[in-house]
Amino acid sequence: MNIDFFEEVRERALVRAAMYKVRMTKAYDSKVRPKNFQVGDLVLRKTEASGPIEKLDSKWEGPYKVTEIIGTGAYKLQQIDGRNIPRTWNIENLKNIIPEVRRQKKFPFWLVSSVVIGRIEQ
Numbered sequence: 001m002n003i004d005f006f007e008e009v010r011e012r013a014l015v016r017a018a019m020y021k022v023r024m025t026k027a028y029d030s031k032v033r034p035k036n037f038q039v040g041d042l043v044l045r046k047t048e049a050s051g052p053i054e055k056l057d058s059k060w061e062g063p064y065k066v067t068e069i070i071g072t073g074a075y076k077l078q079q080i081d082g083r084n085i086p087r088t089w090n091i092e093n094l095k096n097i098i099p100e101v102r103r104q105k106k107f108p109f110w111l112v113s114s115v116v117i118g119r120i121e122q
Contacts, residue, residue: 035091035095035096036091037066037069037075037091037094037096038066038069039066039067039068039069040065040066041065041066041096042062042063042064042065042066042096042097042098043062043063043064043065043066043075043077043094043095043096043097044060044061044062044063044064044094044095044096044097045060045061045062045064045077045089045093045094046059046060046061046093046094047059047060047061049089049093060095062097063080063097064077064078064079064080064085065077065078065079065080066078067084070088073090073091073092074088074089074090074091075088075089075091075094076088076089077089
């Protein structure tokens with residue numbers, strides 16, 4: 001057995017693993033949408049982040065107003081009536097009330113035309 005052969009096979013495997021990691025990172029990063037809030041935005045917070053919830057409880061509570069950006073992903077909130085929420089909240093536990101505008105899918109012509117015709121007739 002040639003020791004150089006094993007070294008070469010090992011190096012090729014390391015190169016392939018590195019290339020795979022780069023491809024997977026690129027694929028993941030292309031689908032991630034960054035979430036940022038500005039001071040004054042209205043947000044909802046996860047109910048389970050503030051305590052345990054029951055099966056039929058709402059998953060989100062609010063609305064709350066963002067009053068201060070503490071750091072990357074950390075926010076101070078305020079209730080609509082002006083009372084401050086005592087702790088900071090991570091961006092993972094918040095979502096914007098007005099959802100982002102997503103790319104609209106193209107619908108089949110017959111579906112769109114039937115909806116438009118239905119509205120005109122009524």
